[in-house]
Amino acid sequence: MNFKIYHSSKSLPASLEKPVFALGNFDGVHLAHQRMFQMAIAAARKIGGLAAAYTFEPHPVKVLSPASAPKMINTLTQRLELMKKSGLNAVVVEPFNRKFAQLGAEEWFRKIVLGRLRAAGLVVGYDFTFGSHRSGTTETLLQLCRDSGLNCRVLEATLLGETLISSSQIRSFVAQGEVKQAGQLLGRPFFIDGRVIQGVGRGAELGIRTANLQTENELIPLSGVYACRAEIAGRHYPAVTNIGMNPTFGGTTLSIEAHLLRFKRDIYDRNLRLHFIERIREERTFASAGDLVVQIHHDIRETERILFS
Numbered sequence: 386m387n388f389k390i391y392h393s394s395k396s397l398p399a400s401l402e403k404p405v406f407a408l409g410n411f412d413g414v415h416l417a418h419q420r421m422f423q424m425a426i427a428a429a430r431k432i433g434g435l436a437a438a439y440t441f442e443p444h445p446v447k448v449l450s451p452a453s454a455p456k457m458i459n460t461l462t463q464r465l466e467l468m469k470k471s472g473l474n475a476v477v478v479e480p481f482n483r484k485f486a487q488l489g490a491e492e493w494f495r496k497i498v499l500g501r502l503r504a505a506g507l508v509v510g511y512d513f514t515f516g517s518h519r520s521g522t523t524e525t526l527l528q529l530c531r532d533s534g535l536n537c538r539v540l541e542a543t544l545l546g547e548t549l550i551s552s553s554q555i556r557s558f559v560a561q562g563e564v565k566q567a568g569q570l571l572g573r574p575f576f577i578d579g580r581v582i583q584g585v586g587r588g589a590e591l592g593i594r595t596a597n598l599q600t601e602n603e604l605i606p607l608s609g610v611y612a613c614r615a616e617i618a619g620r621h622y623p624a625v626t627n628i629g630m631n632p633t634f635g636g637t638t639l640s641i642e643a644h645l646l647r648f649k650r651d652i653y654d655r656n657l658r659l660h661f662i663e664r665i666r667e668e669r670t671f672a673s674a675g676d677l678v679v680q681i682h683h684d685i686r687e688t689e690r691i692l693f694s
Contacts, residue, residue: 386435389475390465394439394501397477403434404475405506406498408513410552411440413458414467416572417510417543417550422471424538425508429474434505437475438468445481455556456603463578463602477502490516494529507537545570562607564661574614574660577602579641581652587634588642591678595627595642596652598659605641610665612688615645616658622648625681625688626659629668633677646685663691 391397407425411418422438429436442461447454459467461478468476479485479497488496493516498504507530515521523539530537543550550570558567559575568574579600588595596615608629615624626643630636643659665687671677 386474388469391477394477394479394497397501403432403505404437405429405434406437406439406502406504407508408439409510410444412552413555413571414464415550415555415570419471419572421508421540422473426472428506432505435474438473439477441481442478443481448481449486458552458555458604460601487517490521490525509539511539511541556604559604559606562609562664564606565663574662576658576660578658581655581657593644593681595644596657598641598657606661608668610684612662612665612691614660615643617652617655623688623692625684632670
């Protein structure tokens, strides 16, 4: 079947064939999430069913404790795109609100998992919780599944080397500018999407044109200069990206500016995706515009070394 997106468990058709669901928030769709999806796909294949994911929007913490809510690695659109690429047949995006949060663990299981989803199997992570006040744990879920004759598989904590693969660890890496390490846990470079907007034109004055990105992504890497791959309409171009305040020119607002190497076309108002490969250096204040240009040319050479060596 073609990949299907259902924007509530209420809209799920009864005709969905023996669905096996991976349950979770799946922010980042990192390597452990991808492993869960493969477990669901394998379980569904055994019973001639479909593999699906069940997730929430917004993240429950954004509803229950907004002040402590994490910055999301992906927008919902990006998350769905990555889920589709993982080989799933369908995703159910459950609207999360305070009323939904009041469902008890057993009530949620019987009303949602058995009633609306009509799940033929489940896959969860080791730290999965559900129900009001997160009262349900993986042990609770396993017992409910046993009582209902439902197969449930739990993915244990997954390490890459000695590092736990988790959304919170990825957020920490990105916030510290450690995008290379974040990419290793994601299984691909960390990226943000946006629209190219009109800047002040300083790059053109310096002879180094830049694309100024306006993004809806919440999680932005630490200020600094990065080697990136810029993606426009499916084509990739090497790029040097500066994130920061432009202190050399007295800037006071955060900007994201990418210089695409050996690229001359006007991309104003186009959609642009920046894949962050490695942080080159911190943002610095230069004594003159000329000194800045010299450094940018050094950054370009370093980007070429990183991307092409």
